[in-house]
Amino acid sequence: xxxxxxxxxxxxxxxxxxxxxxxxxxxxxxxxxxxxxxxxxxxxxxxxxxxxxxxxxxxxxxxxxxxxxxxxxxxxxxxxxxxxxxxxxxxxxxxxxxxxxxxxxxxxxxxxxxxxxxxxxxxxxxxxxxxxxxxxxxxxxxxxxxxxxxxxxxxxxxxxxxxxxxxxxxxxxxxxxxxxxxxxxxxxxxxxxxxxxxxxxxxxxxxxxxxxxxxxxxxxxxxxxxxxxxxxxxxxxxxxxxxxxxxxxxxxxxxxxxxxxxxxxxxxxxxxxxxxxxxxxxxxxxxxxxxxxxxxxxxxxxxxxxxxxxxxxxxxxxxxxxxxxxxxxxxxxxxxxxxxxxxxxxxxxxxxxxxxxxxxxxxxxxxxxxxxxxxxxxxxxxxxxxxxxxxxxxxxxxxxxxxxxxxxxxxxxxxxxxxxxxxxxxxxxxxxxxxxxxxxxxxxxxxxxxxxxxxxxxxxxxxxxxxxxxxxxxxxxxxxxxxxxxxxxxxxxxxxxxxxxxxxxxxxxxxxxxxxxxxxxxxxxxxxxxxxxxxxxxxxxxxxxxxxxxxxxxxx
Amino acid sequence: xxxxxxxxxxxxxxxxxxxxxxxxxxxxxxxxxxxxxxxxxxxxxxxxxxxxxxxxxxxxxxxxxxxxxxxxxxxxxxxxxxxxxxxxxxxxxxxxxxxxxxxxxxxxxxxxxxxxxxxxxxxxxxxxxxxxxxxxxxxxxxxxxxxxxxxxxxxxxxxxxxxxxxxxxxxx
Numbered sequence: 001x002x003x004x005x006x007x008x009x010x011x012x013x014x015x016x017x018x019x020x021x022x023x024x025x026x027x028x029x030x031x032x033x034x035x036x037x038x039x040x041x042x043x044x045x046x047x048x049x050x051x052x053x054x055x056x057x058x059x060x061x062x063x064x065x066x067x068x069x070x071x072x073x074x075x076x077x078x079x080x081x082x083x084x085x086x087x088x089x090x091x092x093x094x095x096x097x098x099x100x101x102x103x104x105x106x107x108x109x110x111x112x113x114x115x116x117x118x119x120x121x122x123x124x125x126x127x128x129x130x131x132x133x134x135x136x137x138x139x140x141x142x143x144x145x146x147x148x149x150x151x152x153x154x155x156x157x158x159x160x161x162x163x164x165x166x167x168x169x170x171x172x173x174x175x176x177x178x179x180x181x182x183x184x185x186x187x188x189x190x191x192x193x194x195x196x197x198x199x200x201x202x203x204x205x206x207x208x209x210x211x212x213x214x215x216x217x218x219x220x221x222x223x224x225x226x227x228x229x230x231x232x233x234x235x236x237x238x239x240x241x242x243x244x245x246x247x248x249x250x251x252x253x254x255x256x257x258x259x260x261x262x263x264x265x266x267x268x269x270x271x272x273x274x275x276x277x278x279x280x281x282x283x284x285x286x287x288x289x290x291x292x293x294x295x296x297x298x299x300x301x302x303x304x305x306x307x308x309x310x311x312x313x314x315x316x317x318x319x320x321x322x323x324x325x326x327x328x329x330x331x332x333x334x335x336x337x338x339x340x341x342x343x344x345x346x347x348x349x350x351x352x353x354x355x356x357x358x359x360x361x362x363x364x365x366x367x368x369x370x371x372x373x374x375x376x377x378x379x380x381x382x383x384x385x386x387x388x389x390x391x392x393x394x395x396x397x398x399x400x401x402x403x404x405x406x407x408x409x410x411x412x413x414x415x416x417x418x419x420x421x422x423x424x425x426x427x428x429x430x431x432x433x434x435x436x437x438x439x440x441x442x443x444x445x446x447x448x449x450x451x452x453x454x455x456x457x458x459x460x461x462x463x464x465x466x467x468x469x470x471x472x473x474x475x476x477x478x479x480x481x482x483x484x485x486x487x488x489x490x491x492x493x494x495x496x497x498x499x500x501x502x503x504x505x506x507x508x509x510x511x512x513x514x515x516x517x518x519x520x521x522x523x524x525x526x527x528x529x530x531x532x533x534x535x536x537x538x539x540x541x542x543x544x545x546x547x548x549x550x551x552x553x554x555x556x
Numbered sequence: 557x558x559x560x561x562x563x564x565x566x567x568x569x570x571x572x573x574x575x576x577x578x579x580x581x582x583x584x585x586x587x588x589x590x591x592x593x594x595x596x597x598x599x600x601x602x603x604x605x606x607x608x609x610x611x612x613x614x615x616x617x618x619x620x621x622x623x624x625x626x627x628x629x630x631x632x633x634x635x636x637x638x639x640x641x642x643x644x645x646x647x648x649x650x651x652x653x654x655x656x657x658x659x660x661x662x663x664x665x666x667x668x669x670x671x672x673x674x675x676x677x678x679x680x681x682x683x684x685x686x687x688x689x690x691x692x693x694x695x696x697x698x699x700x701x702x703x704x705x706x707x708x709x710x711x712x713x714x715x716x717x718x719x720x721x722x723x724x725x726x727x728x
Contacts, residue, residue: 161653161690168689177653177689185657206658209637211605211618214655235654236609239690258684261613261709305619318560324623325570331620341711342613381559552611555652 004107006052007033013048021045029490029503030277031426032101032108039113042098043123043149049102049109055407055420056129057101057108057501058518059136061143063117063170064093064245064507093171096120096145100132101490101501106425110490115145124150131407131523138556142169142241157234157555159186168242175242191230194220199227202537206235210541213551217540224536229529236555244515245507249275249349249480252512256502257344259517260553265291265298266495267517267553268347270502273428275349278489278504281480285472287351288429293364293467294334294343294352296460299496300371301330301342303453306548310450311382313542314391322378326371333367351477361468368468372461379454392447396543398531399444410498411456412524412547414439415448422494431494434466444531446546456496482510497521497550519553570624585716586631592723600632601723604642604666608659608698609691610649614676614709618646621712633719639663644671644722648709650678650685651692663699671722673703675715680704 014021019041028034037045049056100111115122124147126133136147137156144167155164161183166173193201199222206214216232244255249272256271257264269291276283308323331341338346339354346353356364382388398408403416413420422428424436437459441448483506491502498520507513528547532540589601605618621628628634636642639662651659663672674695677683682693695701705718 159654173689175688179653179689182660183653183656185661186654206655207606207639207662211607211615211635213607213610213612213615214658235658236607236649236652237654237690238609238650238652238685239688240685242690243685243688255684258611258613261611262616264611264613305616318564321624322563322567324620325567325625328620328623328625335711342616342709344613344708377559377563381563550612 004033006104007107007109010048010052010054010109013051014045017041017044017048019044019048028488029110031428031492032110032490034110034112037111037113039098039115039122042100042111042113043125043127045111046100046123046125046128050128052104054102054104054109055404056125056132057103057407057499058522059098059100059125059132059139060503060516060518061139061145061169062097062099062503062505062514063143063167064505064513093117096143098122098139098145099503100125103420103426106420108426108490108492120144121146121148123148126150126152129407130405131526133526134554135518135522141167143167144170154190157237159189159234159237160184161237168239173242175239175245186232189232191218191232192228194227196222198222215551219537219540221537224538226532226535226537226540229532229540231525231529233525233551234555236552238552238556240517240556241515244512247512248510249279249512252504252515253348254345256515256517257347259556260519260521260550261342261344262302263298263495263497263500263519263550263553264342264344265294265347266493266500267502267519268345269295270491270493270495270500271504271515271517272347272349272491273493274489274491274502274504275483275506276480276489277491278487278506279481279483279510281350281478283351284475284478285430286355286474287476287478289467289471290352290354290356290476291347292430293464293471294338294346295493295495296464296467297330297334297338298343299460300457301327301334302496303457304330304375306545307382307450307453307457310392310446310542310545311388313545314388316385316388319378319382326374326378330367330371333363337364348477350480351475355476356471361471365465365468368461368464372458375454375457379457382450383454389447391539391542392450393443393445395446395539396531396535396546397443397445398527400442402530403444403527406527406530407523408498408520408527409523410494410496410520411449411452412520412527413498414452415441416444417442420499422492422499426492428492430467430470433470434463436463446542449546495520497524497548497553517553517556519550521549521551521554525549525554581713585713585720589631589633589716589720589723592720600634601644601719602634602636602642603644603646603719604636604639604662605646605648606639606659606662608647608649608655608679608695609652609685610676610678614648614679617709617712617715618648618675621715626712626716628716639665640667642666643669644673644719646673646675647695648676648679650682650687651695651698653690653692656692656698659695659698671703672699672701673705673718673722674701675705675718676710677706677708680706683708
């Protein structure tokens, strides 16, 4: 199969719908193909994409992108043409660029449209792609872009910290905001309610009973059965997109490493990849290999932690203790060889912060062999134990249709029959030289998500062996050239939760002007609402843990 | 069952096995914490953890305190599900504006001695996130703090040390 072999059909179908799509500088957001549309065609483009069976990978807007990105654009759009003599930011931008990323068969298209700042409206894509519901609402809350025809006009990321007519990502909104007093609780959020005899509500959170991030869950239940779950997130919104503005590349990498602490390597890698694409930086092979080693270590550590926690949620503490033991040993080795137990700040623009000592690969190889030996009997028990089978099989089932319509990736998608993995389907180095085996699960229940995670641990161990065996010699960092003002880049990395997409635009002096990290949790949180339906309330913790969406990663 | 017994017996007790320097220190710190807990509270210390806006890195390390290497509960320290059951609040993250009121309410719900521990660099001084339209920054900008445990995130041993400091600190 050659790359982009569906693309001509996509263009033909757009043409059938009388949509004008300009490719412009099509490779600006490589590996994605960029297409510039008229804002009014935004909804129809989604219709065509949905008809082709594409997956929506996220939508975001850039309020400051007055200049044409890249500086070498030739798409002939009259709006906001670049003024070469004028640096970005020296005059207020008069338009907002809206982006949508779609994927099919491992190839990506980024749609781009401009809306005027004083009337920022374009059709919603949510009716065709329900997974972007909250991304569009997030985009509206932060930039003011109105998605007409959106089925849900309620606020999402905004609670009470700023007013409905203020938009934090606009240039005229100060990073410090206008807060003068304590921010009240968002008490009047209009939750959807279900009425009926015997129906009752259970509000949970934002402060939960366990050691877990804050969020609110509103259950409607009848007896034990969940009739509806509605999530209310945004509690850990920290203004990441706003405080990224003005950072240098190293500062952005540090911030990206804290979008979601459990995915620090993957998010930092995606951000660095985006910056490196934008700045034209060739990362040395050894650094890429080391990044992959860290990313696989991160995947293993998180899966071990979650496997134990999932089993613990159904009172099988044995697995929690055993997995916790293995995870702790793994983390201590990360501390010893990569400078940090979670490998935070180890991925830096242009490479990695730590090189392995000559003896380290041997230590790592021994560790990997020891872990494989330790997990095999453990996974054997987890995979086939009556008390676990009883609680996990058929529990929290996400249908393939739901997973596909929401755009789930990672173990949630894989367990429901969607084997997509960026490492295999759109491989970035060093994965272009490695074989990542596809997942074959289809059941979509908690047990399937457990099996996917166990398979991924073993798969990552295989990859680690290969990465160590082929680890190139040489430098671990390369200087990052100062990116031109307006330069944009896309990062696409498979984190342990699934596909991470990161968009970066540079402003003047090589400073960041726009940063948007899209965690896979944006699509798995809505999946949790669907898979819990018909299950009993006491099974919510295990269902939630099996999905384990990142609150911080989606609240931003 | 036989497989589980085989695994459990085969692994043995990792908590006490082959103590290295780090394990010796853990033992020392843990025992000291226990002494303070008994002196101050005459019982175990109940901790309510509150994530007020963290990136979840701190939560991972707090979870690690319960793994068999640290086995926090053997020192009389344990995590409880409600602030009303807690002697101490262990708070992570910069306090997001959206969590400000929830944190204040949790604090109000906590009975004396109400020891407030800010865990992690963000909770201590705002960290990477600082103060912004969305973040109040350090925990002490919202509620009074007794002890700070810096680190991004603090390693489990740092957390244990911090808990010791919390108990040793003179009460206001």
